[in-house]
Amino acid sequence: MTASPSASSPVQRAPGPAPAANAVIAVDDMRRTFTTGRRRRRRTIEAVRGITFTVARGERLAFIGPNGAGKSTSIKMLTGLLRPSAGSVRVLGLEPWSQRRALSRRIGTLFGQRSLLWPELPARTSLATLGAIHGLDRPGLGRRITELGELLEATELLDRPVRTLSLGQRMRCELAAALLHRPDLLFLDEPTIGLDLLAKQRFREVLVRLNTEHSTTVFLTSHDVADIEHVAERAVIVNHGTVIHDSPVASLRRTLLTTKRIEVGLARAQTVADVRAALGPDIGPVMALGDRPADDGMPVDGIAIGVDTRRQAIGAVLDRVLRHLAVADVSVADPPLEAVIGEIYTRPAATAPAVVQSLRDGPS
Amino acid sequence: MWRTAWAQALANRRSFVAQMAVMVVNDLVWIFFWQVFFRRVGSVRGWTVDDMMVLYAVLALAVGLVLGALANLRFLGPLVADGELDGALALPMDPLGFLALRQVSPVSVGDIAFGIGLFAVVGHPTPARTALFVAVTVAATAVLAGFLVVLGSLAFVSGTGGAGDLGLSAIIVFSSYPINIYGGALRLALFGLIPAAFVGSLPAQLVQHPSPGRALLLAGGVAAFGGAGWLSFRLGLRRYTSGATWTGV
Ligand SMILES: Nc1ncnc2c1ncn2[C@@H]1O[C@H](COP(=O)(O)OP(=O)(O)OP(=O)(O)O)[C@@H](O)[C@H]1O
Ligand SMILES: [Mg+2]
Numbered sequence: 001m002t003a004s005p006s007a008s009s010p011v012q013r014a015p016g017p018a019p020a021a022n023a024v025i026a027v028d029d030m031r032r033t034f035t036t037g038r039r040r041r042r043r044t045i046e047a048v049r050g051i052t053f054t055v056a057r058g059e060r061l062a063f064i065g066p067n068g069a070g071k072s073t074s075i076k077m078l079t080g081l082l083r084p085s086a087g088s089v090r091v092l093g094l095e096p097w098s099q100r101r102a103l104s105r106r107i108g109t110l111f112g113q114r115s116l117l118w119p120e121l122p123a124r125t126s127l128a129t130l131g132a133i134h135g136l137d138r139p140g141l142g143r144r145i146t147e148l149g150e151l152l153e154a155t156e157l158l159d160r161p162v163r164t165l166s167l168g169q170r171m172r173c174e175l176a177a178a179l180l181h182r183p184d185l186l187f188l189d190e191p192t193i194g195l196d197l198l199a200k201q202r203f204r205e206v207l208v209r210l211n212t213e214h215s216t217t218v219f220l221t222s223h224d225v226a227d228i229e230h231v232a233e234r235a236v237i238v239n240h241g242t243v244i245h246d247s248p249v250a251s252l253r254r255t256l257l258t259t260k261r262i263e264v265g266l267a268r269a270q271t272v273a274d275v276r277a278a279l280g281p282d283i284g285p286v287m288a289l290g291d292r293p294a295d296d297g298m299p300v301d302g303i304a305i306g307v308d309t310r311r312q313a314i315g316a317v318l319d320r321v322l323r324h325l326a327v328a329d330v331s332v333a334d335p336p337l338e339a340v341i342g343e344i345y346t347r348p349a350a351t352a353p354a355v356v357q358s359l360r361d362g363p364s
Numbered sequence: 365m366w367r368t369a370w371a372q373a374l375a376n377r378r379s380f381v382a383q384m385a386v387m388v389v390n391d392l393v394w395i396f397f398w399q400v401f402f403r404r405v406g407s408v409r410g411w412t413v414d415d416m417m418v419l420y421a422v423l424a425l426a427v428g429l430v431l432g433a434l435a436n437l438r439f440l441g442p443l444v445a446d447g448e449l450d451g452a453l454a455l456p457m458d459p460l461g462f463l464a465l466r467q468v469s470p471v472s473v474g475d476i477a478f479g480i481g482l483f484a485v486v487g488h489p490t491p492a493r494t495a496l497f498v499a500v501t502v503a504a505t506a507v508l509a510g511f512l513v514v515l516g517s518l519a520f521v522s523g524t525g526g527a528g529d530l531g532l533s534a535i536i537v538f539s540s541y542p543i544n545i546y547g548g549a550l551r552l553a554l555f556g557l558i559p560a561a562f563v564g565s566l567p568a569q570l571v572q573h574p575s576p577g578r579a580l581l582l583a584g585g586v587a588a589f590g591g592a593g594w595l596s597f598r599l600g601l602r603r604y605t606s607g608a609t610w611t612g613v
Contacts, residue, residue: 034607073607081453083606097605101456109454116451118368118466120375129368133457161375 024185024217025055025078030087032073032241047073049241050087055219057184060211062232062249063221066337070241071221075189078219079109092185105134108178108186108216112193115170116177117162123173124158127180134181141180148176151213152206168199172206179210186210188220192227204230225334229257237344245344256343257334260314262305263289264321265329269299278324283317284308301328369468373435384474391424391478394540409544416542417486419568422497423539425479426504426563430512431532432472434464437509438532440516441525449604460513460597493571500567506586507562510593511535517593520600520609531558539564559589 032048048070055061065071076082077089080096080103089096094103117126124145131141149155154172162170171191178186188207192200208231210216220231228235228249235252237245245256266275276286289302307317314332321327374380398420402413431438443449443463452459483489483497512528519525538546538560546554554560562585570578603609 032607076450079454081450081605085607100453100605104454104456111450111454114447114451116455118372120372121368125368125371129365130455133365133455133462135456 022057023054024057024092025053025219026088026090027054027078028052028088030074030077030089031085032070032077032082033085046241048077048084051238051241051243052087053236053243053246055217057217058211058215060208060218060231060233061220062228062235063219063238064223064225064228064235064337065221065238066223066341068240069223069238071223071238072189073241074238075187075219075221079103079107079187105181106183106185108181108183110171110174110178110186110188110191112190115162115174117170117173119163120161122159123154123162123165123176126162127158127173127177130177131180136181144180144182145176148179151210152176153202166199168195168203171195171199171203175203175206179216182214183216185217186219188218190221190223192222192224200224200226201230207231223337225257225337225340228252229334237341239341244341254310256340258308258310259284259335259339260307260309261333261335262307262314262317262321263331263333264303264305264325264327265289266301266303267326267328269301270325271297271299272303273297275303275325279305279320282312283320284312365462365465366468369435369466370470373468373470380470383471387471387474388478391420391475394420395482408542411542411544414486414488415568415572417482418497418571419542419564420540421479421483421487422501422504422567422571423479423536423564424475424482425501426508427536428472428475428477428479429501429505430508432469432476434509435467435469435472436463436465437512437516438528439467439525440513441519441528443525444516444519444600444604444609445523445525449601453605459601464509487571496571496574500570500582503582503586504563504567507559507589508535510586510589510591511559513593514589514596517596517600520603523609534558535560535563555585559585562586562589 030048030051031046034045034047036043036045051070051074063071063074073082077084078091078096080091080098080100083097091103092106094106096103116130117123118129127145127148128141131144136144145158146155149158152172152175154169154176157165157169157173158176162173165173175191178188186207191207192203195203204227207218207220211218218231220227222228232249235245235247235249236243245252247255249257270278272286272288276283279286284306287304287306288300289304290300305317305321307314318330318332321330395417398416399413402408402416406412436443440463448463449459452462455462479501483494487493487497489497512532515527515531516525518527535558538554538558541564543551543554543561543565551561555562562582566578566582566585570582600609
């Protein structure tokens, strides 16, 4: 590695093969390295190591990866906040880092917990101000705010000081700010992080509605598998700065998201073996909840059941659980992202050796 | 934008009046001190009580304008270090302008009113002097703003943003005394490094004893520190978008 790749001028590649005419994002071998520390403690981090993909107008894409995978770094390069170390990036035909101002008029961005709203004021006031910055005329702006209030189910929230809103409510107002200028393309970096289940669900619905009714292209990052299922039509899974999987969610559901996890709180402590016996022989794997060592024969008060949804309907398994166990509490969850990623690496066909290598060497 | 920032600031009205009162009392104590002091000694290295009052009026007004109308400039460092810049960069507006105008601090209205009041009462305001006073105040404000932007931009390199507040305290302390009491290297530093001379003494001298040389010097100070502020933010932004600023987010 050179001593300071960030300071040297990036190697701009010639644009690759012309992307499909309706591509709104075209990324070719995008890379980003960071150097941290001084002198002897200098370290080079390859946050993004050669990502290539295109996004068509109207897609809903989830950019999924664990912590440190390079999601934020990628989305910053797509929105012009960060200059790629190498590779080419085109968003709506513009080069984001050199044409950031022009791009900002056409895209909406929402970065996790960052706020553009004035906390002491009603969101409506902030929206009016931000709208003016976007150069919207006053009557049009008023109409737009009303419209967004309805679309985001936030009409009554717009008149309360932002400080007094819950995180979920505030995020909907922030989203309104990102949408004021009717962007064709919306970037969201971990928008659902920190929201409770209900707020997450509502936020996801809004994104889907935005996409289906206004054909806004949605590009969001997340490390929540549920965001793939409930928002995206296409999932790009990144790990250690590379894309390890890119497919429509429908096919993902058939190949990778095939397991669900039912967690059951038991009203009476039972041993795992007893639970297994009660549920019948063809039930999926049953484990004790929490960090109990596997099957020590002691009664437990919580269990988890893995369900292969290709073989068994979730409802059928739930049915059996409710019928045969003394249930205090039950929930159905997606497998954790780590499990999905583990699955990708162990599936023989999809795994190129280089990818496995980067998993081993990757920054942790 | 301006109005919104005002509304935001006024939302906390309770503490506002008290804070402003403290500020004005603080200013009055200073004035009282200098009045008593000069009554005893007459003048200090050519500085009379009148010179001192004009200095204080310019200083109060410049500080009030920068900290009041452009309240965020003082916090530019922390804003950069905490990644607040990202939001500003997503808007079709100059990010420095957005951050600077985003916050006002009405408490500083106390300083502004005080500066104007002081000049009106003890500044012997003739039309010519008033015009001069306004001009030098604008210059002092520009120098102070430029200085704060330079300090804030240090956060692009260091990743932490403490320099702004420190520098602000330093420049206010140094500009509260006549430049003539500082000798040699320190005096030079107050022109070149911490531009206290351009915020207090030089503007006051220009009002009291106008001369082309002084006017030129002040204009030079404005150009230098305004330019330095603009340039350091530009360079810092370039560093930021090239990923060399570690914001920890
Ligand atoms: N400005 C920077 N300077 C140095 N290292 C950085 C910088 N920005 C990001 N990194 C590093 O790059 C890697 C990728 O970070 P990034 O923020 O893109 O991950 P992420 O996928 O968004 O993770 P998370 O889920 O935690 O948000 C991390 O190891 C991070 O520490
Ligand atoms: Mg991130």
